[in-house]
Amino acid sequence: MSEMKRLFEPRSLAVIGASHNPEKIGHKILRNILSSGYEGRVYPVNPKGGEILGLKVYRNLEELRKEVGERELDLAIISVPAKLVRRVVEDCSKVEAGFLVIISSGFSEVGNVEEEREIVRIARENGMRVLGPNVFGIYSARAKLNATFGPSEIRPGKIAIVTQSGAIGIAMMGKISHEGLGVSAIVSVGNKADIDESDLLDYLGKQKETEVIFSYMEGVKEGEKLIKKLREVSRRKHVVVIKAGRSRRGAIAAASHTGSLAGSDEVFDAVMRQCGVLRAENIEEALDWCRFLVRAPLPRGEETLIVTNGGGLGVMATDACEKYGVKLYDDQLVLKNFSDLVPEFGSTKNPVDLTGNATPEHYRKALMKALEIDEISSVITIFSESALLPPKDIIEVIEEFEPTFLEKRKPIVFSMFGGAFAEEISEELSRKGVQVFNEVYRAVSSLGALYYRYRYLNRKEEGYAQLLKEDSIEEIRNIVKNALEEGRTFLLSTEAWKIMDILGIPRPEYGLARTLEEAISVSKEIGYPVALKVVSPQLMHKSDVGGVQLNIRNEEELKNAYQAVTTGVRIREPKAQVIGVEVCEMVPKGVETIVGSRRDPSFGPIVLFGLGGIYVEVMKDVSFRAFPISKREAMEMIGEIRSFPILLGVRGEKKKDIESISDAIIKIGEVVSRVPEISDFEINPLFVYGRGVKAVDVKIILSK
Ligand code: ACO
Numbered sequence: 001m002s003e004m005k006r007l008f009e010p011r012s013l014a015v016i017g018a019s020h021n022p023e024k025i026g027h028k029i030l031r032n033i034l035s036s037g038y039e040g041r042v043y044p045v046n047p048k049g050g051e052i053l054g055l056k057v058y059r060n061l062e063e064l065r066k067e068v069g070e071r072e073l074d075l076a077i078i079s080v081p082a083k084l085v086r087r088v089v090e091d092c093s094k095v096e097a098g099f100l101v102i103i104s105s106g107f108s109e110v111g112n113v114e115e116e117r118e119i120v121r122i123a124r125e126n127g128m129r130v131l132g133p134n135v136f137g138i139y140s141a142r143a144k145l146n147a148t149f150g151p152s153e154i155r156p157g158k159i160a161i162v163t164q165s166g167a168i169g170i171a172m173m174g175k176i177s178h179e180g181l182g183v184s185a186i187v188s189v190g191n192k193a194d195i196d197e198s199d200l201l202d203y204l205g206k207q208k209e210t211e212v213i214f215s216y217m218e219g220v221k222e223g224e225k226l227i228k229k230l231r232e233v234s235r236r237k238h239v240v241v242i243k244a245g246r247s248r249r250g251a252i253a254a255a256s257h258t259g260s261l262a263g264s265d266e267v268f269d270a271v272m273r274q275c276g277v278l279r280a281e282n283i284e285e286a287l288d289w290c291r292f293l294v295r296a297p298l299p300r301g302e303e304t305l306i307v308t309n310g311g312g313l314g315v316m317a318t319d320a321c322e323k324y325g326v327k328l329y330d331d332q333l334v335l336k337n338f339s340d341l342v343p344e345f346g347s348t349k350n351p352v353d354l355t356g357n358a359t360p361e362h363y364r365k366a367l368m369k370a371l372e373i374d375e376i377s378s379v380i381t382i383f384s385e386s387a388l389l390p391p392k393d394i395i396e397v398i399e400e401f402e403p404t405f406l407e408k409r410k411p412i413v414f415s416m417f418g419g420a421f422a423e424e425i426s427e428e429l430s431r432k433g434v435q436v437f438n439e440v441y442r443a444v445s446s447l448g449a450l451y452y453r454y455r456y457l458n459r460k461e462e463g464y465a466q467l468l469k470e471d472s473i474e475e476i477r478n479i480v481k482n483a484l485e486e487g488r489t490f491l492l493s494t495e496a497w498k499i500m501d502i503l504g505i506p507r508p509e510y511g512l513a514r515t516l517e518e519a520i521s522v523s524k525e526i527g528y529p530v531a532l533k534v535v536s537p538q539l540m541h542k543s544d545v546g547g548v549q550l551n552i553r554n555e556e557e558l559k560n561a562y563q564a565v566t567t568g569v570r571i572r573e574p575k576a577q578v579i580g581v582e583v584c585e586m587v588p589k590g591v592e593t594i595v596g597s598r599r600d601p602s603f604g605p606i607v608l609f610g611l612g613g614i615y616v617e618v619m620k621d622v623s624f625r626a627f628p629i630s631k632r633e634a635m636e637m638i639g640e641i642r643s644f645p646i647l648l649g650v651r652g653e654k655k656k657d658i659e660s661i662s663d664a665i666i667k668i669g670e671v672v673s674r675v676p677e678i679s680d681f682e683i684n685p686l687f688v689y690g691r692g693v694k695a696v697d698v699k700i701i702l703s704k
Contacts, residue, residue, distance in 0.1 A: 240278045638665075
């Protein structure tokens with residue numbers, strides 16, 4: 001078991017700042033600890049001494065050590081004003097505290113970064129770890145410990161909650177206790193000055209009570225560590241995440257909220273998918289999924305049957321299935337297997353429409369049939385309010401069938417639509433732990449979440465692709481080193497072409513000309529039409545300063561173009577040193593794509609693919625992955641963009657060379673991850689043909 005055991009299963013704890021005043025946070029925490037059934041040693045600490053809630057209060061930790069001989073305190077919960085925290089942390093080393101839970105606000109979230117760092121430094125130097133600061137505490141079902149100032153009634157169960165927002169966390173504790181949902185742990189991570197989600201995932205991922213981990217995040221500090229941990233844990237547990245800060249405004253709000261920067265949302269989204277993590281839109285959706293995932297087994301297949309007594313709701317369920325990636329059981333087989341159960345005017349396609357004439361008996365027969373047919377892997381059952389369906393009978397049907405479905409590993413979801421009728425049923429069943437959704441989309445979204453996990457867990461694990469030898473990387477490092485020594489922050493196009501050659505990515509024919517005569521002779525060699533691009537260590541964006549001329553068809557045009565490029569740059573950027581002009585083959589048009597890699601501030605190296613030109617600029621039709629990736633992931637990235645059919649070949653065109661794109665993605669991802677001096681590497685456009693690709697423009701930016 002990891003060192004986190006002392007945090008989740010402490011044998012002893014002190015509440016420092018335990019107050020005599022019942023209204024204060026330090027008092028509430030102590031009261032929750034005492035009422036939750038915790039069996040370890042509890043020490044309130046307060047300079048005033050005396051007694052709180054029947055316990056002797058120690059004036060300080062020194063007294064605690066001397067009087068009780070406590071030398072191995074597992075947990076110190078600190079609830080004193082920020083300015084007193086440092087002193088308290090220093091004192092905690094006297095009792096060799098393992099973990100400090102710092103409730104106090106007033107640190108990095110309000111700009112007090114230095115003090116926060118100092119506290120963590122003191123703690124770590126003395127072998128202590130810090131949860132927080134700016135947290136509401138920790139609940140651990142295994143230790144029967146509620147060391148929070150949230151609600152006192154919490155039911156033990158299988159969902160672990162890790163939250164960055166204290167307010168949302170406390171509200172969520174209220175909600176789950178109201179709904180009778182069982183939790184294994186609730187941890188508030190606050191400013192994450194030391195312990196972060198990855199540390200907690202490490203413990204929760206191995207804890208047998210926990211089946212689903214739900215994490216509310218605002219920003220990610222150590223993304224690469226998080227990816228590694230999520231990849232490992234999500235093979236064993238379902239992980240549901242809400243990441244606030246999706247919109248630009250939201251991102252700014254999140255950044256000032258807990259003092260951490262929200263990373264780019266698209267990257268976060270891609271990374272979560274890569275790790276098999278479910279990302280919910282909002283808290284209701286997240287809790288729906290959690291509740292369903294702890295109860296439902298993984299199905300054996302993907303074919304879902306819909307049973308309904310309302311045609312309209314059936315159609316909505318079908319739409320929802322498409323939206324959430326739930327596949328339907330074959331219509332023809334429904335016809336064969338269900339026609340004798342459906343009234344004449346009902347539908348024997350999927351959804352099976354039992355019509356408004358449906359009685360509980362109709363549902364029984366349909367569900368019995370669904371149980372018998374092996375190919376049906378899961379069922380969506382919809383009830384619409386009807387005089388023929390008394391609530392008592394519906395409850396009976398659900399209670400009769402749900403356990404059998406789960407036993408046979410056939411997940412089943414229920415949705416009820418109506419007024420008081422529906423509420424009565426869902427309230428009664430939710431008390432017994434059975435979830436009945438009032439909205440068909442919520443039901444299907446939960447089943448979709450399970451199928452997302454089913455697919456992730458069923459994919460064969462594949463090793464990361466590695467296409468480059470160390471020699472090649474070494475050559476690239478040398479080019480980069482040279483550029484850095486010359487004080488440049490980007491590579492010249494001639495250097496970029498050299499790197500393309502090292503990587504084996506085809507590039508245009510080119511030659512460097514220092515005079516017009518040289519340009520004429522290089523053009524003859526390459527063959528018209530050609531392009532001219534000025535080469536200057538000061539100019540990264542050449543076309544912005546008139547440094548590029550395309551489609552030059554003959555010597556006459558070349559002379560004019562040469563003049564235009566050289567004088568244009570001289571006028572607009574008189575300080576730029578012009579090394580020469582690159583004469584470059586005009587590459588035959590292919591499908592314009594963009595392949596890029598960069599070091600994301602949160603997640604480290606990432607790769608990007610998209611269709612170039614307006615597709616990337618206007619449509620933002622791109623896909624991302626954190627690097628490294630497997631060959632299959634590279635192929636999935638390409639298949640994921642909306643304009644993928646263009647690469648498959650439209651209107652009789654040949655399919656494009658997707659394999660070569662995938663190789664290019666992997667290669668440049670490898671360069672960025674193995675040459676840390678490169679911050680951005682982008683081929684835009686990379687022309688793709690029926691066979692092969694060609695890099696038309698390459699930008700390589702170096703870190704300062
Ligand atoms: N050691 C032990 N106890 C001490 C010490 C010390 N060195 N110094 C003072 N105390 C005692 C005080 O005497 C007091 O006890 P008393 O009421 O019996 O006199 C107790 O500690 C608390 O100190 P106060 O000065 O009264 O501070 P108060 O309780 O008002 O506030 C708190 C402390 C809660 C830590 C506050 O400063 C704070 O940060 N509040 C915000 C907490 C928060 O929101 N956390 C974020 C997550 S949750 C969310 O966002 C909803």
